Amino acid sequence: MTSPRLFLAVAVWCAPAAAFAGPRDDLLRLVPDDYTFCLVVQNIREHAKADGQSSFLKGLAESPLVKGYQNTPEAEKLRTAFESILKDLGITPEQLRDDLLGDAVVFAYRKGPPGNEAKEDGLILVHARDGKLLARVVERVNDLQTKGGELKAVEPVAGKDGEYFRRVKSDKQQPAEFYALRGNRLVFSGSEALLQSALAKLATPGDGEPFVARRMQQLGVSDCPVSFLVNPRAFDADLADSAKTGKDAERAFLKEFAGYWKAVDGVALFLNFAPSLELGLAVHARKADLPGPARRFFAEAGKRSPLWDRVPEDALFALVGRFHAESMTAMLGSFLTEQDRRKVLDGVARMSKTFFKPDDLGPVTRGFGPDVGFWVTKPDAASHTWCPQALLAVKLADGPDGRKAELAALKGLDFLARLASLSEKDLSVFEEQQGAVPVTGLTSAGLFPPGFRPCFASKGGYLLVAGSPETIARFEPPKDPPTDAPEVTVLRISVTAWRDYMKAHRHGLVEYLAKVHHTDRAALNPQIDALLPLLDGLDQIEIVQRAGPDRVSLVLRLKDHRK
């Protein structure tokens, strides 16, 4: 093989590793494996461009509420202080964002052991695009603090792995700080031992993916600009200690919780800017180590319910999920002592006596779900009402348990409707037949908003409770089974639909709210006017559940119009 070819082969072979060992991983390999928290901020330079395209952020910034905050004394103080800092350091905001902090910044914190919390330490790591600028800024900070009397001296220390510096405070009671500059990297710590350990790692070539980077990969937050990682192992001893004190019920909960906690390998809070704004919580747990009911509950909850096919795209609000009642009850019950579990079940059975006999609690629980959905839609234009239409749909299981649950629900709801009509003279019960489906409900000209006639029915294997019989008539029971999906929507709010609704029906809604709050419409209008601009530029708000290998994430997503 000729030399150029050899170089090419080596370059191709090394390329993935070079891409892998980016600025972030370059810092993460310095984080101790027994960290407690780790905040990782990466690639802010590129992500800031995505933020600039967000119509929601633009609308939010121009809203009267945020503009109001921009004029507060706190904001003014922040602006002044920020400008003063940049002036002192001799850098521009763009240099700060792009050249100093734009690559990666990591804060790692290690808590003290239980009972000795003050024995904590931490590490601040910066990977700057411009190493010379970083060195200049560090020197400037030292200089300013020395002249300002905050620092007594900055002393060089000849360490085993190269030189680092000790920042000696003028106040003798304040401990010294330590830092080192290595190329584009700044390593800063209040603990000399931690700094030395980081420098020792820097002096040796990295051996594969850093521990924290691997954890980020498992949690699905590798590409997030901001992620806050929690190391569950740092809290094992605290949880074990907690479970030793308190009432029986508290200790039972803590003991069971500790079992679940041991199965958790990592937890992260994260923030994403593109393609949408996302704020999420990710948990990585070894499914095999979770108790059986929990595995079953999460497996069902991770599937997409066919009820989503029945939710109109422009629903004002929709909450749909799969709640396996039997495994959920077993899972929650495991957090109680046997005696308490029986006591609670007796209480629940007594509370539900309107609907079924106490002995039927088990079959009825198994008979409901797992598909459950509740959604609210704009009123029909023809209905001449401002009152939105709502529907609650609960799947009834096939077989005798489902039949038992259906009878219990219909009997109980019928009883409650008739009881309500007896206690309120303006209420009356109505019954109507929609083909083979009997619908029962309540009507009142004086008490309910126009168009609101709450009713219930059993249709195509679903128990339905709706705001009007027309909503039940429109519901077509889904026939498809639930499906596995990498991402499942749990909640969806259409902001676009809300804007249209408010344009068309604001008057009626404000009158109703004024009645409910016993206040004047004039007092509510300014409140709504102040909030509405916050929603400008936003299309949809969603909460979604994402699944991966041994991982589940719950994400709040704000969809906006991007350029």
Next chain:
Amino acid sequence: MTDFDPTAEPDPARPGCEHGQSALLRLLDGEPGWDTPEASAHRAACADCREELALARSMVRLPEAVAVPAGLSDRIVRGAIAARRRRNLLRIAGVGAALATGILVVIWANRPRPEVPPGNGPEIVEVPAPTPEPIAATPPKPLGTSVSEARDAIVLLTKRTATEPGERIGRLVPTLTPAEDPDTSDELQPLADARIGAARSVEPIRESARRAVNFFMRAADPPDRAPQP
């Protein structure tokens, strides 16, 4: 003295306050022997319980003819818990708003400004410069002080953005009072106890997170005002 706010902290986060809180409930129920030596000793060391007692005393200064309905204190406490839950929910929503505001501050402070080409911009009228008044020379502010001021401003701004929008929304949302079933309150007590266990299970994380924030914040403080751990 801090402002008393019954919704500010969940009871489980105040382990050791059981005696103080039990005494408070007895006082609200009008029991003559409401106080105990344990509760009294606890209050001597607990500012929160002292403040709550002061408030409770002001509440029970009612005319003697007014009959306090049975279980009144229970309902007050339940109402306070419901209000606290609502406010906590709004605070969580507010944190999102605070984050967004934080992002905005960075983006808007750093956004590229369009340069106005000469001749195309608005007409500029020259006004005579005002006679400069003598300004007393102020010594340059130490860097640590500026950093510390920025930090304080961020904390205050975050607190405002995390609470005010939530309170506005709260004024529009109807308050729902959960139905009560006094017959089952005893049977469901284990759930309330388990809830305390749930709160205690996340307490180490919450406390460590608080310490971690303080730990890194201390690095930004000038020596004369660095808080104690």
